[in-house]
Amino acid sequence: MSEVSIDESLQRIIDEIVAPQAATVDAEGAFPRAAIDALGAAGILAVTVPAEYGGGGAGMDVAADVVRRLAQACASTAMVVCMHYSATAMLVAAGHEQAVRAIASGDHLTTLAFSERGSRSHFWAPVSTAAADGDEVVLNAEKSWVTSAHEADSYVWSSTPLAADGPMTLWYVPTDTPGLSIPSTFDGLGLRGNDSCPVTAVDVRIPATDLLGTDGTGLDHALAVVLPWFLLLNASASVGAMQALTAATRDHLAGTQLQHLGQTLAQQLPSRTRLAQMQIQSDRSRTLVEDALAAVAAARPEAVLLVLESKASADQGVAEVSDLAMVACGGAAFRKELAVERRFRDSRAARVMAPTTDALLDFVGRAMCGLPLLGDV
Template sequence: MSAILEMTRQITNEVIAPMAAAVDAERRFPKESIEALGKAGLLGLLVPKELGGLGGDLTDLSAVTEIIAAACGSSAMCYLMHCCATAVVAAKATPDQAERYLKPIARGEKLGTLAFSETGTGAHFYSPEIKAVLEGDRFVLNGKKSFVTNGGEADFLIVITNASSPELGLDMIIVDTDAPGLRFEGEWEGIGLSGNNSIALHLEQVKVPATQLVGAEGDGMGLVFQVVAPTFILGVAGVNAGIARGAYETALRHAKARKYADGRSLAEIQAIQFYLSDMFGGVESASLFVRNAAAKAVRGDGDAILHVMQSKVLASEQAIRVTNLAMQVCGGQGYTKALPVERYLRDARAGAVMAPTTEVLKEWVGKSVAGVPLF
């Protein structure tokens, strides 16, 4: 793991951090970041070693996303959604799927993402309206997905649909983005994570070979909760811990460098010291909780799911709290683009409203610890 993290830090320092302000200001996809991560093999973080990948696990993922997000939240989210798509394929890959997707991912040649959200279902992405209609040896897909990160840039999508027979439940299907009838539409207009290119996807009579099904028909719901949920939740918790860390480190540097006329630094003011202490504690508590939750998930501990869910709640709330404190420390400079604090503050707001939202997770955790059925 140490080698993976050191490689991530090097790429972040040399490529991702220098491009972060431009990605945000120009609201463009962080192509340089993704290419650098791919060249280093990090797009294959969750690809098994025997297929050329790094063979990483959820502890690696949460740590890597934290490092990237401390420099650029947009790059971290684009990377995370690719890793979620990779995890789905890797969970039940056929030899053909491994050859067509996992090996190229490991070489940095393919970028993936999830196509889960729909306007009509909101945060309940596990209840799609789209149905996979089986015609001979092909599925035919019609409908619309929203908030597809990496939209227009990904090479393949994991599309969640209702199975061809209602009693089977859900399917996950690998769809190449060059398939006839598939198109992306719109622009990402969110206040933060400006480069993640989260846009709408239209599927009009898109025909996909049945061999692109992940697992068997009806395996979709199991993949949602056993693969996608822990991968996304721990990854996005890492992202938010990273955003908080980036804001704290920026505020700390500013407080030490900013001098008053009498020679004192901003960091010598007691109120600022209180803020720095609060930020330090918030960042470390979020980061350590996320790491612990990821380790529990990897070990398969009985209480792992509670810690996984709570990790997103804690990291999202600390990201908001720490970026607000960083703004107070940096004052007028923080309120402008002279410092990246305002970018961190905008990026931090996304975590709480990403499905599963903070409120949904708190309900699930609360019911679980109280012994109340979730549904």
């Protein structure tokens, strides 16, 4: 599929499905199934799958643009797709042909199952287990947050290793595997259509061939493969939200009269100043993400640092921009009609999605000082 036809299909899906359904997805906490099905049918869920497996063969820059544009309309849909592309990258890197061909067909949604009840946001230290039993592996886990938990077809799953040294091993786990259960539904502050639920595994048996990479090297893969995709796509979602918030605020300020003064809100200095701060923050995060994507593509030496910076910056940026929008648009933002309050609620998630902003600031400082990202300093 060419970039032009992706562009046209994506815009049609956003205009006809994602944007019109965003308020309902939020109000009802409903998974955006119609949008995901349409994105699958249009080849957009397969756009990053290499052409040799039947996918679109596109890179991270195209995926980041898809997620950014979805987030302008519906943050929940964008985050489901962000998780799908991040997990797909790992399945491609591991050469799991069955899974990758299924994703290329357009009707297979995947996601990341890293966070656990025991180690919480410290995804680099799973406490769940994997035990060898002949040709099978038995998984036991209490995953704390899995986006698309009920709706995905597969999870990219972390555990402690079978036998090797090292903190982590990764697995491909189809979601219909017996022993998996979802103990609760998602009723969150924001990203309410995400279906981000806990998932429990009790003696879940998968073929030993569903190992991704090698036993004990999961953290290396998580850091080298999954992390750049997740960080840059998550940051792109925040950029899309900032752009939508800034445009909505500009339109409200320009179109709202103070009748007794014969002036618009845009003619009031504090309103314009807030709008300017939003635009600057939005452009700052966007340019950082674009530079990080270029650095990754060119394998520039500072790529790792820029990737880490991108989500830390966008996490804080989207929180700040949504806060400014709530004040700049006043009471109108407090109601539903501008969708500012929805985006304000959605924007609270980025800082606590792992790696959290706290963890990223630590990682950035470590990278600058030549220290390992993880471990004792």
